[in-house]
Amino acid sequence: MTCNPLLLASLLAASLPAHAMSGGELAAALDKRLRGDRTGACVAAAVIEDGQVSRAFVCADPRARRLDERSALEIGSVTKTMTATLLAQLIGEGKASLDDPLAKYLPPGTRVPEFDGQPIRLRHLVTHTSGLPALPPDMPIADPDDPYAQLAPEALLAALQKTTLGRAPGTQVEYSNYAMMLLSYAVARTAGSDFESALxxxxxxxxxxxxxxxxRNPAGVRPAKGHLPNGRVTPAWTIHPELSGVGGVRATLDDMVRYVQAQLGGSGDPALDAAIRMTQAPIPLPDGRPGAMNWMRQPWANGTLYAHEGGTGGFSSLVAFVPEQKRGVVILSDTALTSLGGLGAIAMHLLDPSVPLPPPRKAARAPLELLDALAGEYVLGEALRVKLWHRKGVLYGQAQGQPVFEFGYDDAGDFFPLKLDALLSPRRQADGRYGFVWSQGGGEMTARRVEPAPARAPYAMTPEALQAYVGRYPLMPGFALAVSVRDGRLHVQGTGQAPLPVDPVGKDVFVADAVGAELRFERDASGGVVAVTLVQHGQRLRGERER
Structure with missing residues (x-):
């Protein structure tokens, strides 16, 4: 399960639309984002605003009809917010406290790691500050397509015996499915029933x-099939019932609409309402920002945005809402989109239509010069060697000891393996050479060349030529790039950020090695610079120059 922060959410100060989005407008927005997308994804989405609900079911291929009101999709890590709600109910009943140590809720004699005598407390689990790693050590994975299938509570507790903490709990945020499986098990034990019955x-x-x-599949509900971003059907994930609070829930679109409506203003059950309010209450994080119980919490226009994304082997999901505005969104996809940045950009547009909607990613032919520039040997992580080469316009790769895999290419400029859920994003460096970033499973690794390609001559520009790019380029509501020339170099400054130097690598193309970003400027027929596209971490934001 993965959780990606919403695209630039912390930078936005957006104003919400004055009217509720209609079902037709919602369908049109989704169609604009998905039609022809090379993933073939289908999406079920809803916008909730002050009691009104708009729904839409849209696929990249308009002829597909994979989802409807009866389809139940894996919601992945959005389940964690439900686990937090169960814990909040137990706290309200006097059966638990956020300040209690985790060990209190596990079988007697279970060893739980500490750091200099400081225990892991429940508050550390729901804020991802426990110090536990992302997954248990020596986690048994017999089938990579179903990674949690072999993990039972006994194995999870045994893993605690092999776990050490490298820092005190509560001192650093690090997303941990390991911690949430332990919380799921602890909540079920405390509730006195199996986890699904408690839910x-x-x-x-x-x-x-x-x-x-x-x-336990309810009558009349049809489990949707999950897909990799190459369109291939992939098996559903199997998670032990007592550990399923980490990401094991399936739900229909209407189920998730009701869940968001409860977050926005009342379920009719006073005890449940109090528990929901508790999960949203601010909890200080190590950096001083307020967090919440398994919710990402960010300032928003005249209120606070709460959100959580989820991703499993074949599904993506997102829930976001602003209680003060009585507005929320639900997006469920039958395709794993984590390697492509998830659903955050769509959610931002649905919350505020003035936020640009990214275009679909369509299959394309890779430029020969790019294929030539990427060919070579690399190291990923600590020691995994990878070789890239091309033949007849197609990129191929092989990791040491593994089969050869073939890549496709899309018009966003990224390569994708045809049989894996991953992404290879070329990254041009200031010296003009190329490397790449490998995205898989919610993480990123930067590849290092074993033998650097020959350096290219720097792309030189005079200070006078750099002046052509100076100006302000709004990319999103509340976020713009200010471009200036300092000490003979172009500098770019995002709203609320420090200025960064960028270096030219080609005609109208600049890179910032420090943050892995590329700027592509556009000119009009007269040769004047009129717009820029920021390319970073697989995302593309375009802004026109202010006149």
Whole structure:
């Protein structure tokens, strides 16, 4: 399960639209983003605003009809917010406290690692500050397509015996599915029932989420099939029922609409409402910012944005809402989109239509000069050697000891393996040479060449030529790039950020090695610079120059 922060959410000070989005407008926005997308993804989405709900089911191929009101999709890590709600209910009943050590809720005699006598407390689990790694050490993975299938509570508890903490709990945020599996197990033990029964009795039934489940599929609900971003059907994930609070829930679109409506203003159950408010209450994080119980919490226009994304082997999901505005969004996809940046950009547009909607990624032919520039041997991580080469316009790769894999290419400028959920993003460096970033499973690794390619002659520009780019380029509401010339170099400064030097690598193309960003300027028919596109971490934002 993965959780990606919403695209530039912390930089936005957007104003929400004055009217509720209609179902037709929602469908049109989704169609604009998806039509012809090389993933073939289908999406079920809803916008909730002050009691009104708009729904739409849209696929990249308009002829596809994979999702409808009865389709139940894996919501992945959005489940974690439901686990937090169960914990909040137990706290309200006097059965738990955020300040309690985790060890109190595990079987007697279970060893839980500490750091200099400082224990892992429940508050550390729900803020991802426990110090536990992302996954248990020596986690058994018999099938990479179903990675959690072999993990039972006994193995999870045994893993604690092999786990050490490298820092005190509460001192650093590090996303941990390991921690959330332990919390799921602890909550079920404290509730006195299996985890799915606790969810059903305490959350699903009170909210009318009649299609939501972990393993017990309700009548009339059809499990959707998951897909890799290459369109291939992939198996559903299997998570042990007692550990399923980490990301094991399936739900229909209407189930998730009811869940967001409860977050926005009342379920009719006073105890449940109090628990929901508790999960949203600010909890200080190590950097001083306020967090919440398994919710990402960010300032928003006249309020606070709460959000959580989820991703499994074949699905992506996102829930976001602003209680003060009585507005929220739900997006469920039957395709894993984590390696492509998730669903954050779509959510931002649905929350505020003035935020630009990214275009679909369409299959394209890679430029020969790019293929030539990428060919070579690299090291990923500590020691994994990877070789890239091309033949007849197609890029191929092979990691040491693994089969050869073929890449496709899309018009966003990225390569993707045809049989893996991953992304290879070329990264041009200031010296003109290319490397790449490998994205897979929610993480990124920068490749290092074993033998650097021959350096190219620097692309020189005079200070007078650099003046052509000076100006302000709004990219999103509340966020713009200010371009200036200092000491003979071009500098770019994002709203609220320090200025960064950028270096030319080609005609109208500059790079910032420090942040892995590329700027591509556009000119009009008269030769004047009129716009720029920021390319960074697989995302592309375009802004026109202010006149």
């Amino acid at each position: 059903d009795a305490r959350l699903f039934r009170p909210l009318g989420m009649h299609g939501a489940y972990v393993r």
